[in-house]
Amino acid sequence: MSFRKPWITLLLAFLSVPGSPGDPGIRPAHAQDATRTEAAGARGPTPGPTAEEKTILGLDEAFVQAYNNGDAKALAALFAEDAEVVEDDGSHYRGRALVAKSLAETFEANKGAKIAFDVESIRFLTPDAAKEEGRSIVTPVKGPAVSRLYTVLYVRREGRWLIADVREERDPSVPPHERLEELSWLIGDWLDEGDDAVVRVNCRWSEDGNFLIRSFTVKHQGKPALSIIQRIGWDPLAKQLRSWEFDSEGGFGEGRWTRDGDRWIVKHAAVQPEGSTASATNIMTRERPDLVRWVSTDRIVDGRRESDGATYTLVRVPSSPGPKVDDKKATSESPDAPRSPR
Template identity: 45%
Template sequence: MRPVSRWFGVLVLGVCQGSGAQETVKSGKDAPATARVAAPAASQADDAKAIATLIASFTKAFNAGDAVAAAATYSEEALVVDEQGKRTEGRAAVRDQLAASFADNPGSTIAIKVDALRFLGPDTALEEGQTTITPDGARGVPEVTHFTVVYVKRDGHWLQSAVRDEIRHDLTPHDRLKELEWLVGDWINESQDAVVHTACKWADNGNFLIREFTMKTHGQPILSGTQRIGWDPVRGQFKTWIFDTEGGFGEGYWTRNGDEWVIKAEGVQQDGRHASVTNILKRLGKDRASWQSVDRTLGGIAVPGIDEFTLVRKPPEAGK
């Protein structure tokens, strides 16, 4: 979602000069999409089949990482709006956005479930459904969104004209947090200066993740604290609350960019000074992640960032 958009070609509904809006529907690899057509007339049966074929072509191109072929399913003046409200206008811009998404997220696949297809006229159709994007390998959990798409018929061919992608609101906070479930466990970073230990677990109700951290220097604890991560349904983002043992506290929001999570946080130190930071957390594999802090300020003054370091998951203790 750029802001760190999971754009992946999921188009957002927009009004395209009265032609309506359309969304990129996803289907399993090369699997044809099917739609429940609202009382189609006999003359519309062929059009419904042609739209299903278009969806299958987009899916095949998407799963192959072929931005040119995927963009060919859009009209020249296509409008795409993602779940963050970012607008992409024109086939060429759609192609470039798809190419960037494929480069940032290689191997990701798309699946499309069409819920309904309704014809608004002989050359216009409206479709709704659900899209699922699955990252390659162990890079994360599938992302599910609701889409609305408007198709237009040009020179006998159906094309995507406008697409809207929206966050599903029927998912529970626990469902949302499964995207960060890989954080659960014990993690450690050791350097010449300090040792940082982080333990992450589910809250009892399963609607939050709780991270406890401790920093030691020369074997002595110098700082510890608690972080709680939950889902903000208003902003459609993960939100975090942080409290440390010195009396400081803060909050921030998470935004995903491929394998990276960008966490912009603000808070107050125990002495009343305002602090802000942008943290970048990147998953490097099942048991490794990197962390970096940039754009740090304290009391309105810029302070040095923290160079990227690696966190490693601790193996289970013997006998456990």
């Protein structure tokens, strides 16, 4: 069918979605108590923190207070002049001035974000150097909390303890369902209507709650033309969101998503039934809860470059009012009661 290749290219952009606003930023650690490495496995009550550990925990407390107050100046003062920070996405800052600039930008973009921590260990490498490891959790005003693993190196200079080095990693203990929670707004029905084609999309959780499943149906001039099933999930090896698609004509594809502030940049590639290929770079922005607008660029179909700059919209279809339910009968045991996908 002559319309198939343009529609495959167009659907490359549909098969991806925008995410939430920008990352909360630098996240060193804090906790209520520290567990001494030397006490691990020891019998009897675990000893409390030593005087030296309490000093480090006091710095963590100061960090938390400054972060939760959005005070970039006070927070930067906790860092050494030559401090180095490497975030989990590869962002790298060296020097207190750059750390302060990054923090100020973080607080401007994520006003009201709060930080909480779980310190797993504090170990003194020398009398003037301490290594702290644990987990940090940043909760924005809107959206899910973000958990990361961290390692912080504290050093004592001229009698004052300062943060000299921060390294972050994604938290592997976060289950796939939580990785996808920021996309739960996709659940429901969506519609795109063109001059001669209509695309309907339904999104739901998989039964195990570890994937979002989207089904696409395409009609061309009022007649069924194509259907696609997509799974969106978390790739723990690549440490990013991915999607996998299979269409009714035997084609298949996948997408790799990278966040850029409040946008998602999605690299998508597909193989058509006859063996030709298609690819595109899609830039997505969720403009409203009921509207997604995106631009598809670098589009190549069967080795030929297509024109760039195509803009499309996907609009949420309002839910149909369901049957009236007696509140007294709608208990957790009722088949009509809301359920967690897990």
